[in-house]
Amino acid sequence: MNVPLLDVNAQNHPIAEELRAAFDGVLETGRFIMGAEVEQFEAELAEFLGVKHAIGVSSGTDAILLALMALGIGQGDEVICPSFTFFATAGCIARTGATPVFCDCHPDTFNIDFASAEQCLSDKTKAIIPVHLFGQSVDMDACAAFAEKHELKVIEDTAQSLGAKFGDRSCGAMSEFGTYSFFPSKNLGGLGDGGLLVTQDDELADIAIKMRNHGMHPRYYHQMVGGNFRLDALQAALLRVKFSHYADYTRQRQENAAYYKEQLKDLEGVILPVEQDGYEHIWNQFTLRVEHGQRDALKEHLTENGIGCEIYYPVPMHQQQCFAHLESLQRTSLKVTDELASNVLSIPVYPELNRDQQDAVIAALKSFNA
Known part of the structure; x- marks a missing residue:
């Protein structure tokens, strides 16, 4: 049995009529940039996350970039x-002209190690970006204490963890800014690119909203230099349809992870x-650590047996x-990150994965070196 790593059509096709109706609704209005669909989507996500301000943007990458710009980085x-993250986290820092400084992570959760981050500090350090990787929260109490001690701004990279919780608080809602991605492979995946920026701070929200649209307010008057970071009305409308099913998607991922x-x-x-x-994991990825240098051999074995799998991430940022x-690469050891890059392997965990497919994945794993 062939089992893909992800099957977006298995999710989109059953709700095709709802998606087409949303498309037709936007087509009928003739309003394709911003507008009511974006505003309604923002309101729904703000309520879901427990934040005052949710700002729809063009991608998860642009959400990080906009957050950095709004903070004056x-x-x-x-x-x-x-260092163990997707490129956008570090790339956005570099795009502002600032310097990314890479720290290590914990081997069990894959998330940021604040003891390592201590070694990265200098008198130039202005902010930290903890990444809620693979669907599980960073220890945000430790993050808050670290940021307060060193007077740093915090941007939560929540691209993979929409709806994940740290205690009773939503990932992305505990700092100056939280950023999210709606890339099609994400737990809430659009039919194209899209992202979200959230904050509890009225002043930061005002700056980000202006910067989202070239720093323009009112029309043709620019108090600051921003960018074109707007979320399309069509993507917002389609995401609203999928968001209405999001609780089921999350439950199914959690059930699949528990079965594994x-x-x-x-x-x-x-x-x-x-x-x-005390954390609610939403399982954007189900990531194994393969011992004894056997990761690549296992990946080849699974592929030969029709099982989709992928390495997230084979080349960490510091490499x-x-x-x-x-x-700044010389400031701290990145031993755990180097080890993870050599032994991690993710297997299918998407919501529509059925038991027969999971059993095929499990059988293929158990037959390796049997």
Whole structure:
């Protein structure tokens, strides 16, 4: 049996009529940039996340960039972020003219290690970007204490963790800004690019809203330089349809993850992902750690058996060629990140995955070196 790593059509096709109706509604209005659909989507997400301000933007990457710009991060500043993350986290820092400074992560949760972050500090450090990786929250009490101690701004990269919780608080809602992605592979995936920026701060929201539209307010008057970070009305309308099903998507991912953990608990040579007590994990990825240098062999075995799998991430940020010139690379050891890059492997966990498909994944894993 062939099992893809992700099947977006398995999610979109059953609600095709709802999606087409949303498309027709936008087509009928003739309002394709911003407008009522965006405003309604923002209101729904603000309520869901428990934030005062939710600002629809063009992508998760642009959400991070906009947050940095709104906080005034730029040339001469340094921003700490984990090396074990998707490129957008670090790339956006560099795009502002600031310098990304990479810290290590915990081997069990894959999330930022604040002891490592301590080694990254300098008198130029202005902010930190914790990444809620693979659907599970960073320890945000530790983050808040670290940021307060060193007088840093915090931007939560929540691209993979919409609806994940730290205690009773939503990821992305606990700092100056939270950023989200609606790339089609995300738990709430659009039919194209889209993102969200959230904040509890009225002043920061006002700045971000203006910057989203070239810094313009009122029309043709520019108090600041922004960008074109607007969310299309069509994407907002389609996302609203999918958001109405989001609780079911999350429940199904959590059930699939629980089934894997039960069925694979005795599998030798593989370390299963950890779900911390008091955290709500939403399982954007189900990521194994493969021991004894067998990751690539296991990946080849799964692929030969028709099982979709992927390495997130094979090349961490501190090893990327575009950052090779950074003097800050010498500040701290990134031993855990290097180890994870050599042994992680993600397997299918998407909501529409059925038990027969999961059993095929499990059988393929158990047959490796059997």
